Amino acid sequence: MLQKIPSLNKLVHELNRLPGVGPKTAQRLAYHILRSPQEYVDHLRAALRDVKEKIHDCPVCFSFTEEEGPCRFCTDPDRTHSTLCVVEDPADIERVESSGAFRGRYHVLHGAISPLDGVNPQDLKIQALLDRLSTPQHDVQEVILALDADLEGDTTVLYLAKILKDLNIKISRIAHGVPIGGDIDYVDYRTLGRAIENRVQV
Amino acid sequence: MLQKIPSLNKLVHELNRLPGVGPKTAQRLAYHILRSPQEYVDHLRAALRDVKEKIHDCPVCFSFTEEEGPCRFCTDPDRTHSTLCVVEDPADIERVESSGAFRGRYHVLHGAISPLDGVNPQDLKIQALLDRLSTPQHDVQEVILALDADLEGDTTVLYLAKILKDLNIKISRIAHGVPIGGDIDYVDYRTLGRAIENRVQV
Numbered sequence A, B: 001m002l003q004k005i006p007s008l009n010k011l012v013h014e015l016n017r018l019p020g021v022g023p024k025t026a027q028r029l030a031y032h033i034l035r036s037p038q039e040y041v042d043h044l045r046a047a048l049r050d051v052k053e054k055i056h057d058c059p060v061c062f063s064f065t066e067e068e069g070p071c072r073f074c075t076d077p078d079r080t081h082s083t084l085c086v087v088e089d090p091a092d093i094e095r096v097e098s099s100g101a102f103r104g105r106y107h108v109l110h111g112a113i114s115p116l117d118g119v120n121p122q123d124l125k126i127q128a129l130l131d132r133l134s135t136p137q138h139d140v141q142e143v144i145l146a147l148d149a150d151l152e153g154d155t156t157v158l159y160l161a162k163i164l165k166d167l168n169i170k171i172s173r174i175a176h177g178v179p180i181g182g183d184i185d186y187v188d189y190r191t192l193g194r195a196i197e198n199r200v201q202v
Helices: A006-016 A023-035 A038-054 A090-099 A126-134 A151-167 A189-197 B006-016 B023-035 B038-054 B090-099 B126-134 B151-167 B189-197
Strands: A083-087 A105-108 A142-146 A170-173 B083-087 B105-108 B142-146 B170-173
Touching (some): A006 B038, A023 A038, A023 B038, A038 B006, A038 B023, A038 B038, A083 A090, A083 A126, A090 A105, A090 A189, A090 B023, A126 A151, A142 A151, A151 A170, B006 B023, B023 B038, B083 B090, B090 B105, B090 B189, B105 B126, B142 B151, B151 B170
Parallel strands (some): B083 B105, B142 B170
16 A cells, blocks of 8 residues: 555555565555655666667677677677587576586577467577578587576477487586576586586587 | 676566565566567556656655645544544555544654664654644644654654643553554554544553
8 A cells, every 4th residue: 555656656666576676565665766866866877778779789699798899708709609509598698607517609599489478599699600500611620508496497398309419519408517497597506517518519 | 697788687686675675576577577468568657757747745744745735644534633543654644544543633753762773752753743733723632643653653652642742632652553664564454443442541
């Protein structure tokens, strides 16, 4: 039950739409923001504008970048072209990077195959992955699939293993040090590092 | 450990400054916002702008309002002038309203006396309360103190009881149905309703 202050109710409503923010938390945050200095709200609004305006997909690997053209991973000369790590989301790159166990390049699928949710292979960056691996000048020798250890991740691994098997590239999956049923977002960096070292060919 | 995307890091930083939002939650929210439709981010930014631009203190009771002049509580003809409920924060009004046990008017102190935090009586709307109760046309017969049941609330009750005692007005405090040490924000409406009914004269 809210006071009849339309702009406050509107802010509570918008905050309540964020994941993990219930009505009570949204209300508490809204009151906090209302009492915050104008400067903080200006900074927050500018940050919200900038993430949408400045960040776009890298045209090569589809991770997030602010740069014109390919992202810093795709242009880093110290990173080997010979291994390609396939992840579901751009945020997963951070987890892999923090493990310190991988110095190759990335490819972001932007999801995983999930027929129940209406996510089919053509909704993901799978054709782009095939195109990338099929260009004559490619020198990828191994594709590491760092997908979530859940049903959607498993389905996507099987699908990718099938369509990539004729390309004569080693396909591996990070080891099941990742807890079964778990989300790659929440794995600590040591577990993820071990999982990359113990990857198993599929 | 974050990807080197300045605008994303900035948003994580700003979200992390909100109460109850740790670094991991801030990161999760930032990625969610980045993937949200432009429309959502526009709405959120507009809501943030509007709460700061449109909402100001009521000149009479110091609660939040969007209206010109006194707020809807101060101008509601169905609310009695004879009882005045004193609260610490505008958000507390919502809790009292949801109890349904009070149909008078409000006065918001904007805090509670806390010498350790440097909050003294002159930092609160206490002089304004005295002025309000001392005008010849006032007809307040009872002041109900609905302050938090903590050290600062207790201190403020004692202070107000002392300076208001010569005004020949009944001073009461909501009953300790509110858990001792608790914050009025988190009390369910039944407990708060009981506490208002069982208020004890001080």
